Amino acid sequence: MTAETPDRMRPDTDESLRLLSAVERTLTQLLDDALRAEGSDIDQWRILHLLAERGGCPMTVVAEHTLMLAPRLSKLVDRMVSANLVIRRPDEQDRRRVLIAVSARGRQVLDGWNAATEAAQRDVRDVLGPDAEVLDDALRRISARLSGVADPV
Template identity: 40%
Template sequence: MTTVPAPRVPGLVELLDRLERAVAAALIPVTSAEGVSRDGWRVLLMLARTGGCSMGEIASHTTLPAPTATRVVDRLVASDLAYRRNDPVDRRRVLVHLARDGRALVERVCGRVERRVGAALGSAHTPERAQLAKLLQLLADRRTEEPVGI
């Protein structure tokens, strides 16, 4: 009986996978305690960063199918974390905005997760930590420029 060697997992791919799991481990308990799903959290972050967004923009940014994005926004609206308003420029278009309670939730979750990650990395702002932040930002920016993948 011959054994097939396990495929080599490139270091960066494995690291990105481990990083995604670490982020989920830090984020999911905090957002779940606030009653927000992972998809709901992505929408809230987008709204906190950009202001009013159309459903198409939300679906595109979160890579959710349009019906799923609508259900996520419906839940956020029902929980008073977001609200819908007609676009003042184009009254046919509806925009989703972050509500006051949604902004407070984003600030709470970000604060808790940043403290947790800060404790894991140490509180010192080192050149290495600044470089890591720069590289992660570059990777995130590239991800949004190339929707098919990295």
């Protein structure tokens, strides 16, 4: 960049960060609205989605994935256990540890919640087109570097 480059064109301005935050808020609101119409919210959806993909997970993994603090996550998981969406079970590798897993009812509910969010997800894919993979890669690298984790492969 040269000295004549306008501020709005410089990568060192906060415009990219502001836009990223604005897009995240808008997408979160779209997803949350769609899920609330189905009696859920984005946190429950993220938890069930993670558990359906990975199987049983310890609370620390769920907290990291959902970006939730442990006390709030524990309360939400308690409600999800009561609603028979998830179950707690001992870790077969380490009996001292408890894993959370999606229940059969949770899988059924998740199918409906995924359908409810499909329109918002499709809109994002349509806007990004072939750049979707590039954006995913860039966001993974940013996240990994800022969290001090080695670059994902």
